[in-house]
Amino acid sequence: MRGSRVVGTCAVLAFIAALSAEIIHADPLTKPAKRVADIPRTKEGHPDLTGIWQSISTADFDLEPHSPRKDAPPGAGVVEGDVIPYQPEALRKKQENFAARDQLDPRLQCFTLGVPRDNYYPEPFQILQRPRDLTLIYEFGNSVRTIHTNGTLHPEGDNPEFWLGDSRGHWEGDTLVVDVTDFTDKTWLDRSGNFHSDALHVIERWTPLDKDHIEYSATLEDSKVFTRPWNLKVILYRLKDKNIQLIENYCYTLDYDRYYPFPKDGP
């Protein structure tokens, strides 16, 4: 009897230990990530994020909590604290964007979605990983993003601007921390007109929860638009369908590909 109770206690303790090791808790921005058990790893020992991933959140429809709309399913929101802290003038612009969202959203022109939006847009993306970098290919627009993990710094010089920003990452335990700068001001954060300026600075944290889930969080700073840095967080799911692959979606070509039918035989 006594012996079996000890075994039972050990089992509970082991279970709790396993839980705490495998679950990354609430605030990844302040707590160092723990080592996650049972995930693919590179030869160097870092998490291997290789795979095809997708968020199933409603973040792309509206980052903030929202009731159902004709053009959006309801969602509890992915913003920490629920509300994006806009400066007054920026809030007015956001409201204008929202009112004209069916015309102004850059996604409607199939323009590169930007960071972080590409990561929660409802189409899959593929991560391919080398020691020196991670290559992220987004099905929407077949956009290609490189996260450099080779110790290089953001570019200097002629004030470059990128639709996906310039991404330099490093590993903190099992969390890939990515500093993203040098943005254009032309991308939106979702379909509801949430936006940023060219002063946007994003810090991403990619933390595997287990072999099939990544907790993706992003801190957004923008001194021209927001009153303070704010955080969003979504879970990325590994797509496991048989033979899953990206199918290129150069959707901007859909506006004109009717001009290029195969030149058929005859008049």
Next chain:
Amino acid sequence: MQLKKICRGCSAAAFLIAIGVSLPAGHAQAQMRWVSEVTVVPEGRWSGPRLRDGQPDIQGVWSNDIANHDNFTDPQGGIPGDPSKGLNVANGARKVKPRSERAPSRVSDPPDGQVPFQPWARAKQQEFLANFFNPTRPEYIEPGARCAPAGIPKALYWHGYEIRQFPGVVVFLFNGGTRIIYLDGRPHLPQSIKLWNADSRGFWEGNTLVVDVTNNNAKARFGRTGEFASENVHVVERYTFAEGHYTYRAVFTDPTVFTRPFTVTIPAHRITEKDPQDGWHNEQEWANAPGKPPFYENYERVCVENNHGHGAVAVVSGNAAAPSLKQGGRQ
């Protein structure tokens, strides 16, 4: 600087940038953008470095040796009917050399160097070419001027491009499009799906990457001379690598359009840190890596977002911003 900034890496808008680029002297490669000789790498064993999954490590930036996409079968011959009378032929060559001194056709078989079109298809190709400089219908505007992916094979002679390798996967990052080539033997996508870059499955044979290509949407032309295939085209590509060169040999089979299969050969060379930035072969930027030997990296490539219409025939709202052909606004 502004132009450079917005156009960095965008293919259609980049048409203008490389016009009149004077390559810095002092480096053998820099003195000549194109060569006329076709370097052929023989197929055989791979003796170079390998990746952990056993693939030959051929990662890096590569670019074709002989010419851009102006002319598919006479690569250094310019675009027939060019009203600029060859001033911009073959990217900076000021005069068209005699045919015997120009690079041979990319069609290496049949021996006459011509695409073995069925007669009706030859007529369609000629129709596109005849209308290239004065397009009166939307379909006469090359899709690349609208930022469409260059497709196969044209992506291989449209600017330099990067090859990245991963376990079981080879990725081509072209200026005009991206190809993900799976090496794991999985089946092709269902044939009802048609794509600009088609669908690729590959495997390695010694120093040769063999790629089976189907699911082509057949909307891209092979060059400004208008060659094309149909959605039924089946391409078997063989990329044969050596230290600083590789040879692309691909057999195109499409009974809908051609009278027989034909072979396309494209010679290419590796771009290294010794190669200057030239806006064509080498569009990379120097990495910001203090304390390390200088090395290049690629910035993002976007196109439709910045397409201001600098192509041979500009495509922009109302064509208002289009440079005229007199300004040499094409490459």
